Amino acid sequence: MKFRRFYAIFRKEGMHIVRDWRSLGLALAIPAMLLLLFGYALTLDVDKIPTAVYDQDRTPQSRDLIAHFQGSRYFHITDLNATYSSIEKSINKSNVIVGIVIPKDFGRTILSSGAAQVQLILDGADSNTASIAIGYANALVATYSGEVRDRELSRRGTPKVKLPVDVRVRMLYNPELKSKNFIIPGLISVILMLVAAMLTSLTIAREWESGTMEQLLSTPVRPIELLMGKLCAYFVLGMADMVLALVLGMGVFKVPLHGSTLLLGISSMLYLFGALCWGILISTIARSQQVAFQISLLTSFLPAFLLSGFIYSLDNMPWIIQQISRIFPARYFVAILQGVFLKGIGFGLLWSNLLFLLIYAMVVFVIANKKLRPKIA
Amino acid sequence: MWERIYEILKKEIRQALRDPKLRATMFFPPVMQILVFGFAVSLDVNNVKLGWLDMDQTEQSRSLLHGFQGTSYFSLTGVAHSEKEAQALLDNGTADAVVRVPYNFGADVSKMKQTEVQVLVDGSNSNTASIVSNYITSVISGFNAKTLSSQRGARLVAASRNGPVLLAAPSVEAETRVWFNPDLKSRNYFIPGILVNIIMIVTLNLTAMSIVREKEIGTMEQIMVTPIRPIELMIGKTLPFALIGFIDSVFVTVLALLIFHVPFRGSALLLIGAAALFLLSMLGMGLFLSTISHTQQQASMTSFFFIQPAFMLSGFTFPIRNMPAPIQWLTYLNPLRYFMDIVRGVFLKGAGIDALWSQMLLLGIFGVAILVSSALRFHKRLD
Numbered sequence: 172m173k174f175r176r177f178y179a180i181f182r183k184e185g186m187h188i189v190r191d192w193r194s195l196g197l198a199l200a201i202p203a204m205l206l207l208l209f210g211y212a213l214t215l216d217v218d219k220i221p222t223a224v225y226d227q228d229r230t231p232q233s234r235d236l237i238a239h240f241q242g243s244r245y246f247h248i249t250d251l252n253a254t255y256s257s258i259e260k261s262i263n264k265s266n267v268i269v270g271i272v273i274p275k276d277f278g279r280t281i282l283s284s285g286a287a288q289v290q291l292i293l294d295g296a297d298s299n300t301a302s303i304a305i306g307y308a309n310a311l312v313a314t315y316s317g318e319v320r321d322r323e324l325s326r327r328g329t330p331k332v333k334l335p336v337d338v339r340v341r342m343l344y345n346p347e348l349k350s351k352n353f354i355i356p357g358l359i360s361v362i363l364m365l366v367a368a369m370l371t372s373l374t375i376a377r378e379w380e381s382g383t384m385e386q387l388l389s390t391p392v393r394p395i396e397l398l399m400g401k402l403c404a405y406f407v408l409g410m411a412d413m414v415l416a417l418v419l420g421m422g423v424f425k426v427p428l429h430g431s432t433l434l435l436g437i438s439s440m441l442y443l444f445g446a447l448c449w450g451i452l453i454s455t456i457a458r459s460q461q462v463a464f465q466i467s468l469l470t471s472f473l474p475a476f477l478l479s480g481f482i483y484s485l486d487n488m489p490w491i492i493q494q495i496s497r498i499f500p501a502r503y504f505v506a507i508l509q510g511v512f513l514k515g516i517g518f519g520l521l522w523s524n525l526l527f528l529l530i531y532a533m534v535v536f537v538i539a540n541k542k543l544r545p546k547i548a
Numbered sequence: 549m550w551e552r553i554y555e556i557l558k559k560e561i562r563q564a565l566r567d568p569k570l571r572a573t574m575f576f577p578p579v580m581q582i583l584v585f586g587f588a589v590s591l592d593v594n595n596v597k598l599g600w601l602d603m604d605q606t607e608q609s610r611s612l613l614h615g616f617q618g619t620s621y622f623s624l625t626g627v628a629h630s631e632k633e634a635q636a637l638l639d640n641g642t643a644d645a646v647v648r649v650p651y652n653f654g655a656d657v658s659k660m661k662q663t664e665v666q667v668l669v670d671g672s673n674s675n676t677a678s679i680v681s682n683y684i685t686s687v688i689s690g691f692n693a694k695t696l697s698s699q700r701g702a703r704l705v706a707a708s709r710n711g712p713v714l715l716a717a718p719s720v721e722a723e724t725r726v727w728f729n730p731d732l733k734s735r736n737y738f739i740p741g742i743l744v745n746i747i748m749i750v751t752l753n754l755t756a757m758s759i760v761r762e763k764e765i766g767t768m769e770q771i772m773v774t775p776i777r778p779i780e781l782m783i784g785k786t787l788p789f790a791l792i793g794f795i796d797s798v799f800v801t802v803l804a805l806l807i808f809h810v811p812f813r814g815s816a817l818l819l820i821g822a823a824a825l826f827l828l829s830m831l832g833m834g835l836f837l838s839t840i841s842h843t844q845q846q847a848s849m850t851s852f853f854f855i856q857p858a859f860m861l862s863g864f865t866f867p868i869r870n871m872p873a874p875i876q877w878l879t880y881l882n883p884l885r886y887f888m889d890i891v892r893g894v895f896l897k898g899a900g901i902d903a904l905w906s907q908m909l910l911l912g913i914f915g916v917a918i919l920v921s922s923a924l925r926f927h928k929r930l931d
Contacts, residue, residue, distance in 0.1 A: 197849040201856070208857055212875040213866040215591070215675045221869070236720070262727060263903045265889065281718045289722050295729035296896045299591040299675065300867060302732050306682030309722055313689065316720040323718050333662040335695040336612075338688045340681045342671035343638060350674045369852075373845040460844040461757055469580060477588040482865065484676050486644075487594050492587045506641075513672040520640045 172399065176392050180400025187374070188408060195408075198370050202362040202412045203419065209358050210424035215350040215482075217303040222246045222269040223253035223261055230278030232319075236289065239315050240271065245307040262294045269293055269304055281319055344429075344513040352427065355420045356512040357481030359413065360504045361472070363443050366412050368471035369464070371405050371450030376463035379454065394543045402447050409443040429515030434507070438525055442504045445532035446471065452539040475501035480509075503527045552776050556784025560758065564788060574754070578746045578796045579803065585742045586808050589865070591734045593679040597625040599643030601634045606654030612665075615691050616647070621683050638670050645669040645680050660699055728896045729811075739810045740895040741864045744887050746800050747823065748830055748859070751793035753851055755834025759785055760847040763838075778927045786831040793827055813898030822890045822908060828915025829883040836922035839929050862888045883918075886911040 188195055222240060226233050240246045249267060250257065258270035270292035280287040291308050293301045317334075345352045378384040387397065420426045428435075449471060457463035477483060478492065479501035485493055496502050503524040510516045518525070565571055598616055602609050616622045626642045628634040637643040648666040656663035667684050671677040729736045762768040771781065801819075804810050833854065841847035860866065861875065862884035868876055879885050886907040893899035893907075901908065 194845065194849065197853060201849075201853055204853070204857060208860050212871045213860055214870050215866060216870060217678075217867075219869070260903075263893075263897055263899055265893070281720070284718045287718065287720045289720060291722050291724045293724065293726045295726035295732055296737055296892060297867065298729055298732040298734040298737050301726060301729070303675075303678055303682070305724055305726075306678070306685075309724075310685070312720055312722040316718075320717040320719060334692045335657050335660070335662065335699070336688055336692055337662055337664045338667060338685055339664055340667045340669060340685065342669050342677055342681075345671035345674055345677070348671055348674035348677055353672050353674060370849075373848065377843065377845055460848070461761070464844075464848040465577060469577060473581075473584060477584060483589050483591065484593070484673055486597070487590055487592055489587050492584075496588075509672055514639055516639050 172393065172395050177396045177400050177403075180392060180397055181403050184401050184404030185407070188404060194370065194374070198366050198408055199412065199415065201365060202415055205358060205362060206355065206416060206419045206424075209354050210351055210419065210426075213354070215299070215354075216348065217300050218245050219247040220245055220269055220300065220304050220307075221249045221267045222271060223250040223258050223267045224248055225253045225255060225258060225270065225272045226251070227275045228273050228277040232278035232281045232287075233273045236273065236277075236312075236315050237271070239311050240308075243307065243311055245304070246311075258292060262292070265294065265296075267294070268297070268300060269308065271308075284323060351424060353509055353513060354482060355416075355424060355426045356508040357479065357505045359416045359420075359439070359508055360442065360479060360501050361475045361481060362412055362416055363409055363439065363504075364446050364471045364475040364501060367405060367409050367443055367446035368450040368453065369467045370408075371401070371447055372453035372457070372463040372467045373460050375401065375451060375454035376457055376460045379458045380460060395540060398451065398540055398543055401451065402444070405447050405450075406443060409447065410440075413439050413443070426512065428512050430511035431517055434518060434521070435511050438504060438507045438511075438521075438528060441525065441528040441532055442500055445500050445528060445535055448532065448535040448539045452535060452542060455539070455542045470499075474499035478502060479505040481505050500528055500531045549777075549780060553780045553784050553787075556776065556781060557787055560784060560788045564754075564758070564792075574750065574792055575796070575799070578750060578800055581746055581749075582739070582742055582800050582803050583807075585745075586735065586739050586804070589734075589738045589742070591675060591865075592732070593676050593683070594621065596622050596680050596683060597642065597644045598622045599626040599628055599634060599637040599646035600624060601628040601631070601646055601648040603651045604649050604653040608654035608657045609649045612647075612649065612653075612688070612691050615687050616684075619683070619687060622687075634668060638668060641670070643670070644676065645684060647684065657695060735808055736810050736896060737892065738864070739804045739808050740891045741862075741888055743797060743800055743804065744826075744862065744884055744891055745859055745864070747793050747797050747826065748855060748884065750796050751789050751827060751830040752834045752837070752855065753848065754789045754792065755786055755831055756837040756841065756847045756851055757844055758789070759835070759838035760841050760844050764843055779923070782835065782923055782926060786835065789834070790827050790831055793830070794823070797823055810895060812895050814894030815900065818901060818904070819891065819894045822887060822894075822904075822911065825908065825911040825915050826883060826887040828919045829911070832915065832918035832920075832922040835926050836918070839922070839925050858882055858884050861885070864888060881914075883911055883914045886914075 188198075224237055224240070226237065237248070237251070241248055246269065250261070253261070253270065255272070258267065258272070261267035262270065272290040272292065274288060274290070277287050277289070289312060291305070293304060295301045342348055378387075421428060450467065453466050453470070454463050457466055474496065475481070478485070478496035478499055481501070485496060485502060488496070507521050507524050510521055564574065600613060602613070613624075617624065626637040628637055628646060634646045634648060637646055646668045648668065650664060650666070653663050653665070665688060667681070669677050669681050669684075726732060762771065805812055837847055837851050837854070841850055861868070861871075861879050861882055863879070868879050868885065871879070889907045890904050890911070893904050897903075
C-alpha cells in the first residue's frame with residue numbers, strides 16, 4: 172500500500188462528498204433532523220392523559236376524588252360532565268383515554284364505612300399509555316382511599332392504620348425518567364449506521380453503475396488503497412456527525428454524560444469503521460443504487476433502529492429475534508452508549524461489547540477487501 | 549390516449565418484474581418489515597429481571613419474595629448480599645430493579661409496626677422503568693392487603709372479649725375496564741401502524757426511483773421523443789406502483805392477521821377506501837421527489853428525509869398528544885397521521901365512517917392537493 176495513491180483516492184472521495192452538496196447536506200441534515208426530532212418532539216413520557224369524568228353521585232366525596240385527579244399532572248380532565256355514551260364516543264374518536272365513572276352511592280358508601288367503587292374505563296388501543304395510566308390512576312385511588320380511612324378512624328378516635336410496608340422507589344441513572352435521556356445516546360448508533368452504511372453503499376454503487384469504477388481500475392491503484400481511501404473519507408464524515416450528535420445532544424438537549432469520553436470515542440470509531448466496511452461490502456454485492464439502498468436499509472438501518480434496544484427493549488422480544496439481534500453491531504454499541512452516558516460504567520463492564528465491535532469490524536473489513544479484489548482484477 | 553397509457557403500463561410492469569432484484573424488493577422488504585417490526589416493536593414489559601437483597605431472611609421476607617415470584621412478570625435473576633452487589637446487578641444489567649428488604653422487616657411486620665422496603669429501579673429506559681415500578685408497587689400493595697387483613701383478624705379476636713368492636717373502615721377501590729385491547733398488548737397497537745409504513749415506503753420509493761432511473765440512464769429523453777404526453781406518462785408511471793402498493797397492503801394485512809392474531813373489528817371496505825386516499829398522497833410525493841432529484845441516490849436520500857420524520861410524527865410510537873404544541877400543529881399537515889388514526893380505529897376499535905369521517909376527508913383533500921400540485925410540477929419539468 173502506497174500512501175501517495177491512498178491519499179489521492181482519499182482526496183478524490185473528499186472532493187466528491189464536498190461537491191455533491193445534496194449528499195453532504197443529507198449526511199449532515201438527516202442526523203440533525205433526527206436529533207431535533209428525538210430531542211424536542213418525540214417523547215414516551217406519559218402525562219396530561221385526557222380524561223373524562225362521569226360523576227353520577229355529585230357529593231363532596233365524589234368531588235374530592237375528582238380533585239385528586241385534577242391535581243395530578245398525569246391526568247388532564249377534559250370533560251367533567253360526561254355520560255357513559257359521551258365517554259364511549261370520545262374514546263372511539265381517541266379524544267379521551269381514560270373515563271372515570273363514579274357510581275350513585277359512592278358518597279353514601281364511604282360515609283357508612285363501606286367499600287366504594289370507582290370505575291375506570293381505559294382505551295387500551297395504545298397499550299403503553301393505558302398501562303401507565305392504570306398505574307397512576309390506581310395509585311391516586313389508593314391514596315384517596317387511605318385518606319378517607321384515616322379521616323374516619325381519627326373521627327372515631329381509633330388509632331390510624333398504617334400500611335405494614337411502605338415502598339420507597341428510587342430511580343437510578345435517569346431519576347427524572349426522561350425518555351430523551353436514553354433515546355438520544357442510542358440515536359447516535361442509528362445516525363452513524365445511516366451515514367456510514369447507507370451513504371457509502373449508495374455512493375460506491377453509483378460508481379459501479381456509472382462506470383467510473385472501471386476507470387479507477389485502469390490506474391495503478393490497488394484494491395486495498397482504494398478501500399482505505401474511501402473508508403477514510405467517509406470516516407471523517409461519520410466523525411463529523413458524531414460531533415454534531417454530541418454537541419446537540421449534550422449542549423442543546425442537556426443529556427448527561429456520566430462515563431468516560433475516551434471509551435465513547437474508541438467505541439464510536441470501532442462501530443463506524445465496521446459500518447463503513449459493511450457499506451462497501453453491500454455496494455460490491457449490489458452494484459446498483461436501488462438495490463444497495465434496499466439492502467442497506469434492511470441490514471443496517473432497520474437493525475440499528477429496531478434490534479438495538481434503542482427504543483424498544485430487547486429483553487421483551489421473542490428469543491429468536493434476540494438471537495438475530497446479536498449478529499448486528501448496533502445492539503452492542505447501544506449498550507455501550509447507554510452504559511457510558513447514563514450509568515457511567517466503564518471498560519470493566521463493557522469490554523465484551525467492545526470486543527464484538529472490534530471482531531465485527533475486522534471480519535467485515537477482510538471480506539470487503541476480498542470482495543473488492545476479484546471485481547477489480 | 550388509453551392505448552398509450554396501456555403501453556406505458558405494460559412497459560413499466562414488464563420492467564418491474566423483469567429485474568429479479570427489483571422484483572424481490574417489491575415483496576421481500578414488506579414481508580421482512582412486518583415480521584421484524586411485528587416481533588421487535590413492543591413497549592410491553594413482560595419479563596422484569598428482579599434482583600433481591602434480603603437483609604432480613606425471615607419467613608415474612610420470603611413471603612414477600614413469593615409474592616413477586618407468584619406473578620408472571622418477574623423472574624429472579626440475581627440475589628445480592630450487600631448494597632454493593634445490588635448496585636453491580638443494576639450496573640451490568642443483570643437486574644432491572646432490586647428490592648431491598650431491611651434488617652428488621654419480619655419483626656416489624658409481625659409487631660404491626662410500619663417498615664420500609666426500598667426499591668432501586670434502573671431508570672435508564674424511562675418507559676420500562678415506570679412500568680416496572682408500577683408492577684413492584686402493586687405486588688407490595690398485595691402483600692400489604694394480605695398482612696392487613698390477617699392483622700385485622702387477629703385484632704378482632706383480641707378485641708371481641710370486651711364486646712364487638714366496629715373495625716370496618718371506608719375504602720375506595722378502582723375497578724378497571726380496558727377496552728379494545730384488554731390484554732394491553734402493544735403489538736395490537738403497533739402492527740396496524742406498520743401497514744401504514746409499508747405502504748408509504750413501497751409506493752413512494754418505487755415511484756420516485758422508477759422515474760429518476762429513466763432520467764439517470766437517459767431513457768427519459770427517448771420516452772419524450774415518442775408521442776406520449778406527460779399526463780399519460782404520469783398515469784403510466786404511478787398506476788403500477790399504486791397496484792403494487794395495494795397488493796402489498798392486502799398481503800401484509802393477511803400476514804398480520806394470520807401470524808400476529810391482531811384483531812380486525814372494522815370494515816375492510818372502509819380500510820381499502822382510506823388506503824386509496826392515502827395512496828394519492830404517496831404517489832404525489834413520489835412524483836414530487838422525482839422532480840427534485842437527478843440521481844437515484846438523491847431520490848432515495850431525499851425520500852428518506854421525508855419518510856423518517858413523517859413516520860416519527862405520525863403517532864406510531866410516540867403519541868402526538870405528548871409533543872410540544874407547535875409540533876402538534878405541524879402534524880396536522882402529515883397525511884400519515886390521519887391514515888394512522890384510521891387504520892388503528894378500523895383494526896382495534898371497529899370504528900366506522902361516523903368516527904373517522906374527518907380523517908378520511910382530510911386524507912382525501914391532502915391526497916388530491918399533493919397529487920395535483922406534483923403533477924403540475926412534473927408536467928412543467930417535462931416541457
